[in-house]
Amino acid sequence: MSCPVCGSSAVVTFDRRLRVPVHQNKLCRSRAEALHTPTGRLEMTGCRTCGFVWNDAFDPDLLVYDDTYENDQTCSPAFRGHFDGRAARVAEALGDLDGARVVEVGCGQGDFLARIADLGGDAIVGATGFDPAWRGDDGDGPGGTRIFRSYYEPATAALAGGPPDAIVARHTIEHVPDPVGFLKTLRAAAGAGTPARIFLETPCVAWIVANDQIQDFFYEHCSIFTASSLARALREAGFGPARATHVFDGQYLWAEGGFGEDDPSGPEIPDFDRWADEKRRYVDRWRAVIAAAEAEGPVYLWGGGSKGVTFTLLIDPDGAHLSGAVDINPKKQGGYLPVTGLPILAPEALPERGATVIVMNPAYRGEIEAQAKALGRSARFIPLVEQATRAEDGPEEGPEEGTA
Structure with missing residues (x-):
């Protein structure tokens, strides 16, 4: 077993989930569909040389990305601000070009690509997206974009109308078991002799490990980077010079390659050895928190996406103690969390008072409490990250919390 990014054999499997x-x-x-969701195994393995992490039990044949896949986060004002800022960064970074052609890989329903095109104005002469989960007709797309229900590779590159000046891939590379090979395919599709620039966004494994975010490992995310390992992968694929920085409160990495200066910083290696003990303490602690809160009223999660699904499996796998998950995405409301079958509710469905709400992502805490207050819901809010990073093994003193 060796690291897919740097080839080192100094690796350790630090988390297994069956x-x-x-x-x-x-x-x-x-609920029946949710309870019978296909499952797989996690064997999260980390490289002690470059810091890259991957699921060594990953089987890509289990995955099917189609029109039942829904991960839109732009219903959140906080995420929308981040989304707009990243689109503005791409448009700004192409400002020195005379008529830029942009390709987005894993573009979803084209919202980010359309935002780049809008911000870039006449400077963007082509905006083409590729995603097998695209729900429209091939060649259609929002805001003058063109989207195709396929992967971007040499065989489909001509659909972009010519070599791209920029390739964008947000929250895509973490789904790929051979990330360097994936990047090399993008480089080949762009044309070996073209000066293509690349912009990537992906979760940061250093943030996950440092903050004991046990619920942030998912089957789909088979490749997770530190800043230095992501920049290294871009250079290995021919996109150097490359660099990566932290965005969205440190949760994500934003990487750029093919222009500018290289990042000279050395590798960042997460502390894999403490993970197993932290995972045990995390599960015990949160079960105790929920048991105490349940004695006073119903307990909900706020966030019916990846974090909520995994947190529920770790803490309440039978769905016996949590009353459901709240989500502001109307497409998720009325559905059920995979495997546990907990219902996904609109914020309006919260009880008017007496509920405890565990906030899955601290970046959304302010807007969540404001929305609950505007709806006349008085609840006790517990943010996940503060509780996860407390030094105590138990909830005796109680986590930092708020009411609305």
Whole structure:
């Protein structure tokens, strides 16, 4: 066993889970469908040389990305601000070019690509997206974009109308078991002699490990990077110079390659050796928190996406103690969390008072409490990250919390 990025054999498998959904963002419209969601195994393995992490038990044949896959986060004002900022960054970074052609890989329903085209104005002469989960007709797309229900590779590159000046891939590379090979395919599709620039966004494994975010490992995310290992992968694929920085409160990495200067920083190696003990303490602690809260009223998660699905499997796998998950994405509302079958509710469905709400992502805490207050819901809010990073093994003193 060796690292897929640097080839080192100095690796360690630090987390094993026998039953996780292969798609945590699949729309399950009945509880029966949710309970019978296909599952796979996690064997999260880390490289002690470059910091890259991957699922050594990953089987890509289990995954099917189609129109039942729903991971849109732009219903959140906080995420929308981040989304707009990243689109503006791409448009700005192409400002020195005379008529740029942009390709987005894994573009979903084209919202980000359309935003780049809008911000770039006449400077963007072509905006083409590729995604097998595209729900429209081939060649259609929002805001003057063109989207195709296929992968971007040399065989489909001509659909972009010519070599791209920029390739964008947000939250895509973590789904690929051979990330360097994936990047090399993009480089080949762009044309070996073209000066293509690349922009990537992906979760940061250093943030996950440092903050003991046990619920942030998912089956779909088979390749997770540190900043230095992501920049290294871009250089290995021929996109150097390359560099990566932290965005979205440190949760994500934003990498750029093919222009500018290289990042000279050395490798960042997460502390894999403490993970097993932290995972045990995390599960015990949160079960105790929920048991105490349940004695006072119903307990909900706020967030019916990846974090909520995995947290529920770790803490309440039978769905016996949590009352459901709240999500502001209307496409998720009325559905059920994969495997546990917990219902996904609109914020309006929360009880007017007496509920405890565990906030899955701290970046959304402010807007969640404001929305609950605007709806006349008085609840006790517990943010996941503060509780996860507490030094205590138990909930005796109680986590930092708020009410609305």
